[in-house]
Amino acid sequence: xxxxxxxxxxxxxxxxxxxxxxxxxxxxxxxxxxxxxxxxxxxxxxxxxxxxxxxxxxxxxxxxxxxxxxxxxxxxxxxxxxxxxxxxxxxxxxxxxxxxxxxxxxxxxxxxxxxxxxxxxxxxxxxxxxxxxxxxxxxxxxxxxxxxxxxxxxxxxxxxxxxxxxxxxxxxxxxxxxxxxxxxxxxxxxxxxxxxxxxxxxxxxxxxxxxxxxxxxxxxxxxxxxxxxxxxxxxxxxxxxxxxxxxxxxxxxxxxxxxxxxxxxxxxxxxxxxxxxxxxxxxxxxxxxxxxxxxxx
Amino acid sequence: xxxxxxxxxxxxxxxxxxxxxxxxxxxxxxxxxxxxxxxxxxxxxxxxxxxxxxxxxxxxxxxxxxxxxxxxxxxxxxxxxxxxxxxxxxxxxxxxxxxxxxxxxxxxxxxxxxxxxxxxxxxxxxxxxxxxxxxxxxxxxxxxxxxxxxxxxxxxxxxxxxxxxxxxxxxxxxxxxxxxxxxxxxxxxxxxxxxxxxxxxxxxxxxxxxxxxxxxxxxxxxxxxxxxxxxxxxxxxxxxxxxxxxxxxxxxxxxxxxxxxxxxxxxxxxxxxxxxxxxxxxxxxxxxxxxxxxxxxxxxxxxxxxxxxxxxxxxxxxxxxxxxxxxxxxxxxxxxxxxxxxxxxxxxxxxxxxxxxxxxxxxxxxxx
Numbered sequence: 291x292x293x294x295x296x297x298x299x300x301x302x303x304x305x306x307x308x309x310x311x312x313x314x315x316x317x318x319x320x321x322x323x324x325x326x327x328x329x330x331x332x333x334x335x336x337x338x339x340x341x342x343x344x345x346x347x348x349x350x351x352x353x354x355x356x357x358x359x360x361x362x363x364x365x366x367x368x369x370x371x372x373x374x375x376x377x378x379x380x381x382x383x384x385x386x387x388x389x390x391x392x393x394x395x396x397x398x399x400x401x402x403x404x405x406x407x408x409x410x411x412x413x414x415x416x417x418x419x420x421x422x423x424x425x426x427x428x429x430x431x432x433x434x435x436x437x438x439x440x441x442x443x444x445x446x447x448x449x450x451x452x453x454x455x456x457x458x459x460x461x462x463x464x465x466x467x468x469x470x471x472x473x474x475x476x477x478x479x480x481x482x483x484x485x486x487x488x489x490x491x492x493x494x495x496x497x498x499x500x501x502x503x504x505x506x507x508x509x510x511x512x513x514x515x516x517x518x519x520x521x522x523x524x525x526x527x528x529x530x531x532x533x534x535x536x537x538x539x540x541x542x543x544x545x546x547x548x549x550x551x552x553x554x555x556x557x558x559x560x561x562x563x564x565x566x567x568x569x570x571x572x573x574x575x576x577x578x579x580x581x582x583x584x585x586x587x
Numbered sequence: 588x589x590x591x592x593x594x595x596x597x598x599x600x601x602x603x604x605x606x607x608x609x610x611x612x613x614x615x616x617x618x619x620x621x622x623x624x625x626x627x628x629x630x631x632x633x634x635x636x637x638x639x640x641x642x643x644x645x646x647x648x649x650x651x652x653x654x655x656x657x658x659x660x661x662x663x664x665x666x667x668x669x670x671x672x673x674x675x676x677x678x679x680x681x682x683x684x685x686x687x688x689x690x691x692x693x694x695x696x697x698x699x700x701x702x703x704x705x706x707x708x709x710x711x712x713x714x715x716x717x718x719x720x721x722x723x724x725x726x727x728x729x730x731x732x733x734x735x736x737x738x739x740x741x742x743x744x745x746x747x748x749x750x751x752x753x754x755x756x757x758x759x760x761x762x763x764x765x766x767x768x769x770x771x772x773x774x775x776x777x778x779x780x781x782x783x784x785x786x787x788x789x790x791x792x793x794x795x796x797x798x799x800x801x802x803x804x805x806x807x808x809x810x811x812x813x814x815x816x817x818x819x820x821x822x823x824x825x826x827x828x829x830x831x832x833x834x835x836x837x838x839x840x841x842x843x844x845x846x847x848x849x850x851x852x853x854x855x856x857x858x859x860x861x862x863x864x865x866x867x868x869x870x871x872x873x874x875x876x877x878x879x880x881x882x883x884x885x886x887x888x889x890x891x892x893x894x895x896x897x898x899x900x901x902x903x904x905x906x907x908x909x910x911x912x913x914x915x916x917x918x919x920x921x922x923x924x925x926x927x928x929x930x931x932x933x934x935x936x937x938x939x940x941x942x943x944x945x946x947x948x949x950x951x952x953x954x955x
Contacts, residue, residue: 316697363771461783475837479840499861501865504861515879520883522880
């Protein structure tokens, strides 16, 4: 009875170990390769298939190697690229890849670490080759998408046969090295300084124009006022002459006489005139009025 | 596939031993039943436990005596109770409470089955079925540009711009499980992709657009391209929006950029001062013009008035003169001479006296 119990226990333990060794679980995110004493027997849940779940294998003589099935990311930082104009660029890229053929992957690379090592080198080369004959502006702006496609094609070709599928290669950054960046900063600064100067100069120009126009307006306003003023004065003079003419025209001879008297009087005003005369000439103003006197007779 | 057949039927565990026995040859479940472990074992225990409870119910206290007779005291009963507790604890691993805003992806032996919606759910206990809770409706936020390496980007016109932005995203509502099933490091993938796309878009833009008016266009483009990329990767990510927090000149040259703004203000100020000058002098000039005009008009009025007055005077004298011309002439002449000679300094010299007239120049003036 007791011996039977022990035997049952041993049997159960043995069954458990065998059972544990007969099953394996393939997660949705994994793929598995079954090797029977070194020879590949089966692959489960490779990309494109939906075979995750509980699997059986022959205990002890079959072993299972699992790989990631997902879209895996790999960063490839600090690739130094010399563009076609000898300008250096620092490129950071990342690769998205997937293990598409677990058997080929196992045969060629065995582990993901080895794979990523190789992938890094190949990507590095592919990026350098693709960018080496391009100008920096093409890398930075224009053809970025095309270039990334080209890099992906090249990388796919060079990595082929290793059970790896390149999903995408993307340039994450393409930056200038520090000293070149410094040059760019100085150039930007210079450009902005120029712009600032231009803005200030334009401001001064406009201000000057406003001032000049104001000065011109002032001059014109005054000149026009003077013109108008002269016209008005002339109008007044004309009117005066007209008035005089109409009055004096009634008797020009008498006007000359009367006007001569007035002229004589105003030109010999008190205080500023000294007269030296002989007794014969006491009729001082004779000369002024001689003609008038004769004409009146 | 054998496994699918099982799940569509009564389930590997619900059927118990009978199901195992009737299963097809490929079924993995054939082995556990044959090996005497797993389901068969459990079934056995359950049956024995039920038996034990029934005995206790029937015999009351007698059950204990009978139990004691068949083995060590309380041993089997205690083991059964413990086993029962363990069973319940085990079954409890299949209870899932999903919060609102989350989904639980359910896996059977690692194979994705379905997503549980919010609420109480059951699945087969671990390790047969497991679940992973995904915060599928929670808004996630990824910040890019915290350090200058990330933030400084080259623009299409070969300038450098400082761009900091955030991506708001959540799990794709139609296939949230893609996020955990299809891609490795989903958040990091989103960040790297967002950075790559942003740099590509900024690389096609001009600096002035990036730092001024082009922001919304850029964030819209980044959103569209990033979403396309996520769809390509089947990453199970839905990009909600891309928010550019800062797009400015880098710190190294910011002073020069500020100076441009200042220059604008300086220019504005210069123009305003000129306007002030204009506003000052033109009204004054207009005032001066008014004065000139008024003076002119005053002159006109004055000369007309004078002329009119003189003409009136002449007319009245003329009227008088015509009445007695000769007398009036003489009188006017004499009156004028009287006024003129009466008011001036005079010196009378006799031309026949022989005296030499020696005249000091301006004696009266020099004495003054």
